[in-house]
Amino acid sequence: MKQMTILTLEKLHKEYQDRVILESISAKVTAGDVIAILGASGAGKSTLLRELNMLERPTSGHVIFEGQYLEALKDKELDQVRQDIGMVFQSFNLFPNMTVIDNITLALVKLKGQAKGQAEKTANQLLAKVGLSDFAGVYPASLSGGQKQRVAIARALAMEPKIMLFDEPTSALDPQMVKEVLKTMQSLADEGMTMLVVTHELGFAREVANKVWFMADGQIDIYQQSADFFERPRSLKAQQFLATMM
Secondary structure, X not given: OOOOEEEEEEEEEEEEOOEEEEEEEEEXXXXXXXXXXXXXXXXXXXXXXXHOOOOOOOOEEEEEEOOEEHHHOOHHHHHHHHOOEEEEOOOOOOOOOOOHHHHHHHHHHHOOOOOHHHHHHHHHHHHHHOOOHHHOOOOHHHOOHHHHHHHHHHHHHHOOOOEEEEEOOOOXXXXXXXXXXXXXXHHHHHOOOEEXXXXXXXXXXXXXXXXXXXXXXXXXXXXOOHHHHHHOOOOHHHHHHHHHHO
């Protein structure tokens, strides 16, 4: 059965002050893909991810999500599409003055118009899913980094996204917290969530991702099977990257 293309990049190009960050990148994401975006610091990985939901606008080229050219949408239309594209940041971005459950229910009530009771029921189900059922009434300052990141994942999932973007979700965490977050992401992958993950966690890329996008100098080398990247890296830069990381 042919998998459905959910996201397409066409000649995506980004420049800052005459410096090329992304150079004419074309790629496709099919439903159920778990794509690890790898590369050295400064390769353009986070910029690429942020352009997929127009947090940064491309200099030229297209991002097409379910047939819609995102760069052509007005802000209100884009806000609607972003409900289908969940994003989890390195820095959690939780509201410190709100409890865990209020962080999750806010968008459900404000954007989706859910009644508070229904939103809280959804939030509690998601907290159970990420292993934080006992933390609904806690404020973010009382949480560990791994717990904050799992709340951020639950908050993104509350909008029932069709695709999830993760920007270095474990880079600010100690090793034990990394395991907590990666376990949650593994379970999402097992359930068929489409995910693009900027990461330095090569174990995750090898064991959970089905594809690798390797970035260097603003360009992208696509490996349709993640094993191919680790066993047969095509470029010298990919070989050097693996040699320094493993």
